[in-house]
Amino acid sequence: MDDKLFKEPNANLKEAVKIAKGASTPKSVYVVLSPTEIKAVRTSVNMSQAVFARSFQLSLDTIKGWEQGKRKPDAGATNYLRMIRADPEHVQRTIAA
Numbered sequence: 001m002d003d004k005l006f007k008e009p010n011a012n013l014k015e016a017v018k019i020a021k022g023a024s025t026p027k028s029v030y031v032v033l034s035p036t037e038i039k040a041v042r043t044s045v046n047m048s049q050a051v052f053a054r055s056f057q058l059s060l061d062t063i064k065g066w067e068q069g070k071r072k073p074d075a076g077a078t079n080y081l082r083m084i085r086a087d088p089e090h091v092q093r094t095i096a097a
Contacts, residue, residue: 035066041081042063042067049067056092
């Protein structure tokens with residue numbers, strides 16, 4: 001087996017231990033939205049799951065999975081949801097252009 005496959009996870013684990021012990025600070029922070037927060041983004045624009053998915057070019061199954069807690073949005077999707085929450089009309093105009 002190739003040792004290169006284990007170098008990055010091993011380095012990440014060592015960094016996590018340092019952070020947990022207070023000997024280091026995280027290089028980046030990834031904010032995870034809860035299923036309730038994701039649903040709140042959708043309901044704030046008064047859309048069903050299907051309409052929200054179509055309007056923002058997302059998969060309906062993805063929206064359902066996020067809201068049911070079966071899946072978690074990655075960093076890019078989380079940022080996209082945060083932009084929708086901040087200014088849904090601007091996001092819709094931008095993706096329609």
